[in-house]
Every structure is written in structure tokens, then in C-alpha cells.
Amino acid sequence: MAQRGCSLRAICTGQHPGLQLIDFDFPPIPRIDLRCVAETDPFDHAGRIAAAFERHMTPPPALVICQGDTASAFGGAIAARKFSLPLAHVEAGLRSFDRHHPWPEEDFRVAIDRHAQLLFAPTEEAATNLRTQGVKGSVHVTGNSGVDMLKRRIAQLAPVQQSQDKALHLLVTCHRRENWGRPLDQVMAALSRLAMLGTYRIDVVMHPNPAIRCKWTKALGDHDNIVLHRALRHAEMLRAMRDADLILSDSGGMQEEAPYLGTPLFILRQRTERPEGIETGQLRLIGTDTDRIIEEVEQLFASPARLAAMRAKAEPYGDGKAGQRIARIIADHFARSSVRPAAAGSVR
Structure with missing residues (x-):
């Protein structure tokens, strides 16, 4: 969009203080930090984001672009609607058809798309x-x-270093709200039992939320072959994903990335x-039951044919040219509506 002459403003929530994983250096884009620290109630958090967003509506943008299904995106959509600003949704149409899995993201994305x-x-x-649900937008x-x-970063990753460690390497993340409580406890119990087998080396990347981080530390901090990591930058996480033998995660982004890296992922x-990644064979939905997690991990490594099939790379979520297409569609939209895209606000 910058190459097409659009003036852009990037609006970040700042919901995790001290953690900045987004780089806007090229092209240079003015960045606004709302400093809205995450709250327990995601709907209250979205309301605070919307109120903070409103203070930066001068001059009003020609278009507000929201990416994803977070409270940040929902807050930006609320503000756009209040000011009757056109809204674009990147990553539209994702559906689990279950409001509680994931919660509250299913509610957020349906509302943004509407x-x-x-x-x-x-x-x-x-x-x-989207078409089945009868959305009004194009x-x-x-x-x-x-x-x-992802494709840009993969090309920049350092080569894989051969390790003398014969243990199978598991990479784990688990942080979604619907997994707080008993589901997360079950995941931790499964990892503890897998660690005691001595066959696996387990790296857990913890979410910045201090409550979740404390649970991981208390439950698994004393295992010799489990390493707990604070949040990683994107390139660091991609390298960890690529070098793992298996990923266990509830992350939506990691579900999208794993097929391109050739690393099996259990959801x-x-x-x-x-x-789509399940359909192409790189992902498997296994839930959070302790016994099933252990059974699925053991069965995967006991079957060379199944492991090889899950390691086959695929491109179920696009070819790496989405940004070009989105910029062109937005430019065409402005051309048809005779509105000059003087400014666009992007919220994530």
C-alpha cells in the first residue's frame, strides 16, 4: 500500500508491556502505541482499545484495516463503526462454529466480518x-x-545445525483462554510424563501473561529435560519450529506456519x-486429554510412514502474495469510490 502512494498509520495496542514483535521499519510507517495493557475480560479490553483508538481519529482515515480476531482487532472495528469509517478485515471468514472454542475469538471475528x-x-x-453467512461486504x-x-523469514533462517542429541525434540505452546484451568493442567501432566520417559527433549515457549507463565514454572520448572522459554521473536520461533521433531500447540498462527516448515503439529x-492444514496432512487435532497426548506422540514416532507424511511441506494458507493482492483490491476500491486514500489505520 505504501508503494501505491497510501499514507499509513499503524496502531498497536501495547497490551503486553515490554514485548514488541512487530517491525515497521520498512517501509517507514508512523506507529501509535495505545498502551492498553491486557485485562482479564477481553470484551472490556476491546472497549478500552476502541476508546483509545478514537483519540487518534484526526484526521479520520479513509479506511480502517483490522487483522485477525483478537480484542485489538475487535476494538478497532468498534471505533470504525462509531465513526462510520470503512472497514477492511484481513483474515476474514475463519470459523470453528463453536463460540466457546476458541473463546472469545469466534465472537470477535463474526462481529468484525458482519x-x-x-x-x-x-x-x-x-x-x-462468509458467503454462507450472508455478509454484506465484498x-x-x-x-x-x-x-x-513467513516465506520471507524462512529464506533468512540460518541453516539447521546437526545435533549430537539423539532425543526427539518437542516444541510446545499452550495459552488460549479456553485451555486455562483443567485443560492446561492436563497438557502439563502429559509433558511431565513424556519427559520422564527420557526419550524426549521438550522446549516450552510461555505466553507473556504472568498468570500462565507462573503455572508453567510451578508445574514443570524442575524437569531436567524440559526447558521453559519466555516469548520469542518471530524469527526465533520459526527457527525453533523448523528444528523441532514435533510441535504441540493451541496457537492459530503456528497452525498456519508449520505446514510450510515441514514440521508436524498436533493441535x-x-x-x-x-x-485446511488437517486436510493436507501436516496438522492433527488431538485436544488436551493427558493420555491421548501421550498416545498420539508415541504413535507418531512409532510410524515412519505417518511421520514422513506429516513432514511433507504444503501451502494450505496461501502462496505468500496476499499483501500484494490486498493492496491492489484496496486501491481498486478507492478508484471505484473516487475516494483518495489519504490515510489508513491498521490495528492489531
């Missing part, structure tokens, strides 16, 4: 969801913009809004 004029669906399946299949950055959820 009010967006431009809906950028990452896949044909996501576009079908639907475009673009691929996922996260894959654009620690009851539902997923990203079924």
Missing part, C-alpha cells in the same frame, strides 16, 4: 463461510498475509478454525 466492507479471506473455505480470496512474512484444542 460490519466490514472489504473481507480478505485467506482460503476458499473461509470465503465459503469477499476476496487473497491467501493469508502472515504467510508473506491442543477441541476445534480449529484452520482445517
Whole structure:
């Protein structure tokens, strides 16, 4: 969009103080930090983001672009609607069809899609969801913009270093709200039992939320072959994903990235809004039951054919050109509406 002459403002929530994983250096984009620290109630958090966003509506942007299904994106959509500003939704149409899995993201993305004029669906399946639900905005299949950055970063990763360690390497993340409480306890119990087998080396990347971080530390901090890591920058996480033998995660972004890296991923959820990776064979939905996690891990490494199939790379979420398509569609939209895109606000 910058190359097409658009003036851009990037609005970041700052919900995790001291953690900045987004780089806006090229092209240089003015950045506004709302300093809205995350709250327990995500709907209250979205309301605070919307109120903070409103203070930066001068001059009003020609378009507000929200990415994803977070409280940040929902807050930006609320502000856009209040000021009657056109809204575009990047990563539109994802659906689990279960409000509680994931909660509250399913509610957020449905609400954003309902009010967006431009809906950028990452896949044909996501576009079908939007058309079936009768959204009023125009639907475009673009691929996922996260894959654009993923492909760029993969090309920049240092080569794999051969390790003398014969243990199988598991990479784990688990932080989603629907997994707080008993589900997370079950995941931790499974990792503890796997660690005691002596066959696995387990790296756990903890979420910045201090409550979740404390639970990991208390439950698994004393295991010799479990290493707990604070949040990693994107390139560091991609390297860890690429070098792992298996990923266990409830992260939506990691579900999208793993097929491109050729690393099998077990999804620690009851539902997923990203079924395409399951269909191409790199992802498997296993839930959070302790015994099932252990059984699935053991069975995977006991079957060379199944492991090889899950390691086959695929591109279920786009070809890495989503940003180009989105910029072109937005430019065409402005051309048809005779509105000069003087400024655009992007919220994530």
C-alpha cells in the first residue's frame, strides 16, 4: 500500500508491556502505541482499545484495516463503526462454529466480518463461510498475509545445525483462554510424563501473561529435560519450529506456519478454525486429554510412514502474495469510490 502512494498509520495496542514483535521499519510507517495493557475480560479490553483508538481519529482515515480476531482487532472495528469509517478485515471468514472454542475469538471475528466492507479471506473455505453467512461486504480470496512474512523469514533462517542429541525434540505452546484451568493442567501432566520417559527433549515457549507463565514454572520448572522459554521473536520461533521433531500447540498462527516448515503439529484444542492444514496432512487435532497426548506422540514416532507424511511441506494458507493482492483490491476500491486514500489505520 505504501508503494501505491497510501499514507499509513499503524496502531498497536501495547497490551503486553515490554514485548514488541512487530517491525515497521520498512517501509517507514508512523506507529501509535495505545498502551492498553491486557485485562482479564477481553470484551472490556476491546472497549478500552476502541476508546483509545478514537483519540487518534484526526484526521479520520479513509479506511480502517483490522487483522485477525483478537480484542485489538475487535476494538478497532468498534471505533470504525462509531465513526462510520470503512472497514477492511484481513483474515476474514475463519470459523470453528463453536463460540466457546476458541473463546472469545469466534465472537470477535463474526462481529468484525458482519460490519466490514472489504473481507480478505485467506482460503476458499473461509470465503465459503462468509458467503454462507450472508455478509454484506465484498469477499476476496487473497491467501493469508502472515504467510508473506513467513516465506520471507524462512529464506533468512540460518541453516539447521546437526545435533549430537539423539532425543526427539518437542516444541510446545499452550495459552488460549479456553485451555486455562483443567485443560492446561492436563497438557502439563502429559509433558511431565513424556519427559520422564527420557526419550524426549521438550522446549516450552510461555505466553507473556504472568498468570500462565507462573503455572508453567510451578508445574514443570524442575524437569531436567524440559526447558521453559519466555516469548520469542518471530524469527526465533520459526527457527525453533523448523528444528523441532514435533510441535504441540493451541496457537492459530503456528497452525498456519508449520505446514510450510515441514514440521508436524498436533493441535491442543477441541476445534480449529484452520482445517485446511488437517486436510493436507501436516496438522492433527488431538485436544488436551493427558493420555491421548501421550498416545498420539508415541504413535507418531512409532510410524515412519505417518511421520514422513506429516513432514511433507504444503501451502494450505496461501502462496505468500496476499499483501500484494490486498493492496491492489484496496486501491481498486478507492478508484471505484473516487475516494483518495489519504490515510489508513491498521490495528492489531
